[in-house]
Amino acid sequence: ARNRLEAADEEKTAFHTGQGVYCYTKMSFGLKNAGAAYQRLMDKAFENQMGRNIETLKKCIKKSDFRWTTEAEQAFQQLKKHMSALPMLAAPKPQEELIMYLSATHGAISAVLLTERGMVQTPVYFISRALQGPELNYSPMEKLVLSLVFAAKRLRRYFQAHPIAVITDQPIKQVMSRPDAAGRLQKWSIMLGEHNITYRPRTSIKGQILADFLNEIANNALQSTSVAETREEPWTLFTDGSSCVDGSGAGLILTNPDGIEFTYELRFQFAASNNEAE
Secondary structure, eight states, rough: OBBBOOOHHHHGGGGTTTEEEEEBBOOOTTTTHHHHHHHHHHHHHHHBBBBBTBOOTTTTSSOOOOOOOHHHHHHHHHHHHHHHHHHHOOOOOOOOOEEEEEOOSSSEEEEEEEEEETTTEEEEEEEEEEEGGGGGGGOOHHHHHHHHHHHHHHHHHHHHHOEEEEESSSSSHHTTTTTTOOHHHHHHHHHHTTTTTEEEEOOOHHHHHHHHHHHHHHHHHHHTSOOOOOOOOOOOOEEEEEEEEEEEHHHHHHHTTTTOEEEEEESSSSSHHHHHHO
């Protein structure tokens, strides 16, 4: 039980609430000198028990002098050597070109940002995350582009201050620059266009191994958690046809559950009426 306050001291702990003014009747640990008062109370309560039912804590106090032995020095040096030899992330220099490796699997995406100095690549930043919801249904190419978009958002300061060279064996630039690219690819292309990004073929797998390793970790974390089953939503198709002296054709508008439209035009190589074309 807490130490009870003197009646004359209760009003000194008054505080306001929406229902009125209240005060403490027992000493609160937040009050000044409450700890010292509580310790005096405990000393008085257990005064007759010391040495009989209660033993003073002495095991943590050594009676001998402190000595720094040769064995302790060796252990300290080994620990210091191990800590100084841990892999360190590099700090990029101003305007220095940075290299990025991307990786995408069924359930995760990752990216590794590195510097290359004297044919030696040193990591600058690692990022990865698990795919969620509709992202799991993206094509492999879309997942790879999504990993670049994810990196550009998370590492925006690096992308704004440095030219970025994406090392990949996939035609990311060609896919995003196609006129008939999907809506999300066009959106990502516009977003990435504000940065100085170049694409180079992959000649070394050292940096790629890091990106793939991050994906393995994210995949394992994804498998260890329950993932809700993706709900299949219908696509909507609109059609229209027309016929004239020059020929006939049809138009198709396919809308996915995300509201992205895909437009297609067909020209028939045979004569057809309006109803037949539709």
